[in-house]
Amino acid sequence: MSHIPVMLDHVVEHLAPSEGNVLLDGTFGGGGYTRRLLAEANCRVLGVDRDPDALKRADDIVASYGDRFTLLPGCFGDLDRLALGVSETKLDGVVLDLGVSSFQLDQADRGFSFMRDGPLDMRMSRTGPNAADIVNSADERDLADIIFQLGEERESRRIARSLVQARKATPFETTLQLADAVENAVGGRRGKKTHPATKTFQALRMFVNDELGELARGLCAAERALKASGRLVIVTFHSLEDRMVKTFFADRSGKTEGGSRFMPQVEQTGPAPSFETLRRVTAPDTAEIATNVRARSSRLRSGIRTDSPAWDVEIELPVNLPDLTEFA
Ligand SMILES: C[S@@+](CC[C@H](N)C(=O)[O-])C[C@H]1O[C@@H](n2cnc3c(N)ncnc32)[C@H](O)[C@@H]1O
Incomplete structure (x- = not known):
């Protein structure tokens, strides 16, 4: 497409x-x-x-x-x-x-989509830590914060707890493995129109790519x-x-x-x-x-x-998250 x-x-x-x-x-x-x-x-x-x-x-x-x-x-x-x-x-x-x-969403091997099975990657530039690195190594609290702040997911704590439990047995490697784990964590689709992993995927993508x-x-x-x-x-x-x-x-x-x-x-x-x-x-x-x-x-x-000089003022981020480089 x-x-x-x-x-x-x-x-x-x-x-x-x-x-x-x-x-x-x-x-x-x-x-x-x-x-x-x-x-x-x-x-x-x-x-x-x-x-x-x-x-x-x-x-x-x-x-x-x-x-x-x-x-x-x-x-x-x-x-x-x-x-x-x-x-x-x-x-x-x-x-x-x-x-x-x-193009990126539709290509399974880029790992952006919970609808297509592929490696849990999500890096636009193909460099740096990928989504699997984050899901497999972030501590539970950081994972919950990422999912809550960037995904605006109300079930973030429950999802993070469940992912941390699941990765002890089998580390996450694929998109469908993560999509299924999130779906299980929130107790299935429960008549929702959107997939229960939508917000978690969005949050991880935004975090991985800063x-x-x-x-x-x-x-x-x-x-x-x-x-x-x-x-x-x-x-x-x-x-x-x-x-x-x-x-x-x-x-x-x-x-x-x-x-x-x-x-x-x-x-x-x-x-x-x-x-x-x-x-x-x-x-x-x-x-x-x-x-x-x-x-x-x-x-x-x-x-x-305007013709005034650029401001020497950095923009404050609306979130407070761990540094991506911690996962490199
Ligand atoms: C929504 S698409 C743009 C589509 C484009 N306007 C078009 O009409 O075809 C976003 C693109 O921006 C790239 N991108 C996202 N964030 C970027 C960044 N920080 N620096 C450079 N490219 C970025 C992505 O890799 C992707 O190819």
């Missing part, structure tokens, strides 16, 4: 590509956004992805657009450094479409890389991500009630707004959700860079 780009028309409208622009697609995936941007205006697109498989899907774009397209393997948390290596000017636009692609950390770094990197009037467009699929993006734009545009959440004490003398926001959140319409169920939980937020 291929990947259907989410809110594609809205992304183009918010990025407003025009002749001579240098745009960065920080989540190249199947190249859905990149292809449309290149067709929309005589611009240049830098396509970033941390998944080596995604980068193999760019051949037709290179053939059609030549040096208007540059592929950059890496993480969007580093996007300013990646862009600096290939573009002499700052960027006119950055788009991030978070999470995983349908997705919230990457988002925090990516927002700040885009703030540094964009030129004045450049646009930043973010599509999220998770309430924690949307909250981070919303807070970022509210803080950076000086709209946070009572001043910046991070710098209330310097409200009067704090940094000048580095973004201006035009619209509130954009959600997909019912027609899009009917044809692409993946779009259901998506939210788009955007901002336009």
Whole structure:
């Protein structure tokens, strides 16, 4: 199955590509956004992805657009450094479409899906500790915290206890082994429409790929890389991500009630707004959700860079979790 780009028309409208622009697609995936941007205006697109498989899907774009397209393997948390290596000017636009692609979900051997049996992996970049490393070695409390905070799973404690018991007999190696263990832990499907392991899988995927950390770094990197009037467009699929993006734009545009959440004490003398926001959140319409169920939980937020310097303020994560490097 291929990947259907989410809110594609809205992304183009918010990025407003025009002749001579240098745009960065920080989540190249199947190249859905990149292809449309290149067709929309005589611009240049830098396509970033941390998944080596995604980068193999760019051949037709290179053939059609030549040096208007540059592929950059890496993480969007580093996007300013990646862009600096290939573009002499700052960027006119950055788009991030978070999470995983349908290509990744559908490929059993990537280990993202509880519907397909494969190795319990879930690493987008195929490097670092994988999901099995976490499930087999995290202590019960950390495991429960990961599942609760990133999956918003109310049964997290019960699931963690059960996984820690089960791994003593047989360490977890496959996706279906984990899906079955979670289902047993919560006492079966009990008439639920979604699989009982949905939230646990989401939480592990987000943890293994440090997705919230990457988002925090990516927002700040885009703030540094964009030129004045450049646009930043973010599509999220998770309430924690949307909250981070919303807070970022509210803080950076000086709209946070009572001043910046991070710098209330310097409200009067704090940094000048580095973004201006035009619209509130954009959600997909019912027609899009009917044809692409993946779009259901998506939210788009955007901002336009002012000419003030990037803030020297890191973004606080909304969760407190063990360090991924502990599992390396
Ligand atoms: C939802 S898909 C993007 C789909 C794309 N917009 C399209 O229309 O085809 C997300 C992609 O971003 C990549 N990705 C996720 N987080 C990343 C990160 N921090 N750095 C670089 N790539 C990332 C994933 O590997 C995946 O290929």
